[in-house]
Amino acid sequence: MRKLLDAAAVEFGEHGFHEASITGITRRAGTALGSFYTYFNSKDEIFRALVDDLSGKVREAARSARQQDLPALETERASLTGFLRFAAEHKEIYRIIDECEFVDPASFRQHYQSTATRIRERLSEGIRKGELREGLGEAHAWAIMGMNVFLGLRYAVWGDAEAEEIAELANSILRDGIVKR
Amino acid sequence: MRKLLDAAAVEFGEHGFHEASITGITRRAGTALGSFYTYFNSKDEIFRALVDDLSGKVREAARSARQQDLPALETERASLTGFLRFAAEHKEIYRIIDECEFVDPASFRQHYQSTATRIRERLSEGIRKGELREGLGEAHAWAIMGMNVFLGLRYAVWGDAEAEEIAELANSILRDGIVKR
Amino acid sequence: MRKLLDAAAVEFGEHGFHEASITGITRRAGTALGSFYTYFNSKDEIFRALVDDLSGKVREAARSARQQDLPALETERASLTGFLRFAAEHKEIYRIIDECEFVDPASFRQHYQSTATRIRERLSEGIRKGELREGLGEAHAWAIMGMNVFLGLRYAVWGDAEAEEIAELANSILRDGIVKR
């Protein structure tokens, strides 16, 4: 139920999984305590459902921000911009995904693994098009994901920098590295 | 007290903060339950002390891995290598630092903020020496930290790649970016 | 309503009153949860109705097993045989009657009190016909009922001895006692 999922996002984001209470969720959702169990079998279950829901939204936010057939670097820039904007509007996502490591480690890995895979596919496409250098693989995807995630934490969740500026900054590393030429 | 901290590292690493119990810590430490409170005032307090302890160890692991007066990129490479080796031997560190976000958000920010600051200082030094390009600032430090942290999670904690290989790979991004030339 | 009573007999017999659920009853009966309350006002009510129903069946099973104008001992033998056969086919009856003590003590007493009364009436008839000794009263009826109930528990519900053999054995006690002559 949408109302419960949305309430759970707020409750879990605010208190974390263990401090969050079913009562808190249903109060925010405006339903009776018992109604929770009409839709979810346990606190764990709604948490997992929420992670899945948010994971999908993140993916969609990054995906829908880029157009077809952009150059590889522009694709990365657009993805990151989309992600940063989403994170700025859903600041709770970091706490929820992070806590997932403790509540449902499988989903936690799944989330990052599949995100990395998507980045890697984009890298492969860039290589195929001759825009990116050979040899980029899974580890590069993880490195890029790490950059993006931490920039999001620092500048979308904790701070509120312009998404484009942060994205350009990350892009410049991918384009030129950090060495003086 | 050392015994308790070490036991806490294992207990928290294994179960996470909320599932961990004082009983579990004292059992591992071989002390009586009540003795715990001779050294720490609460579960939160030992957790914070532990985060501080580990945070220092991480810093030291990265620091001691690099020699004085290396070129800037080599300094980054050595720091990451040191960090990856430490993470491989203390796989619990990720869970503990991550959960810190929920238990003691201040320490969580503190940990990453100060790590970023150290990276930034190294970047500034590199710029000063004319090895790194102008304009590198806090955000670049966060981007680099994000790369390092995620590579550590994927290849030191979940996998067991050679620290040098991963560090070289990250170094190549900083050196050349990912674009074909 | 019959459907619900039959389903309740199975559900209560299998799980006991407290572990049984209205949902379980309606599922077995093939009706909707809400329909339950068209026929019964509460879980207690259907339980009481069921006890009453079973109590009547037990009485009828014992009554219909004996013919008119049998000698007193033969009447007891036939009653017990009928009861044992009924119990073997309705093993749930013990659990249901027993649990009645907790759910509806009045029905519980009522069941045994009226059973004892029927035995006592048969004893009185036997005395009147000069077949049984004087002085047999309510307590003897309870003693006989106790014998019958426990033999039923042991050999009809838990075991599966021949009803006739058990009935003969009980009859021999009533006929001769247990003393060597």
Add this chain to the structure above:
Amino acid sequence: MRKLLDAAAVEFGEHGFHEASITGITRRAGTALGSFYTYFNSKDEIFRALVDDLSGKVREAARSARQQDLPALETERASLTGFLRFAAEHKEIYRIIDECEFVDPASFRQHYQSTATRIRERLSEGIRKGELREGLGEAHAWAIMGMNVFLGLRYAVWGDAEAEEIAELANSILRDGIVKR
């Protein structure tokens, strides 16, 4: 802990297993709720411990009431007298043992099975001494146990007849049966 067991006997006897509450037990015992779990791991566990405790007390009550080397019938009389007196002072025992069927069926069977075995051993001894007729076996033991139990329910728990009178009445059945001679 004795206090908790005694309190549990009262609480379970009064409310039955399911309606009884741990809070009720600790309130009666005068301890804090949490202390319950220092001694018992669950509501089930204390219930089982209580059944075991009471089962032992019943056995002891019956055993200690008879002297060595009494004639077989006198042994039965004394045992029943002891049991009736115990039941009169511990009226809750019936409800507790009965409910055991639902909470811990194994203990329930165990209780009656071992009681029957003790009666049977006494019967065998009586046969050996030439006082009782041949052929008395397990089923006769169950019949006698059933008599005793039901007489206890009716006259020790629900009523308050003299134990000796009830025991003599039961004895008369074992001695002479119920037939007129």
Add this chain to the structure above:
DNA sequence: AATGAATGAGGGTTCATTCAT
């Protein structure tokens, strides 16, 4: 009459913390 989603009181259990020894 039939349906089944919604309701919310109630209780078992955990475990950080205290404190008398």
Add this chain to the structure above:
DNA sequence: TATGAATGAACCCTCATTCAT
């Protein structure tokens, strides 16, 4: 300082019952 039994607040979950459709 060390010990561990005692404490009690807090919370997840169940399920009989209601009621709008």
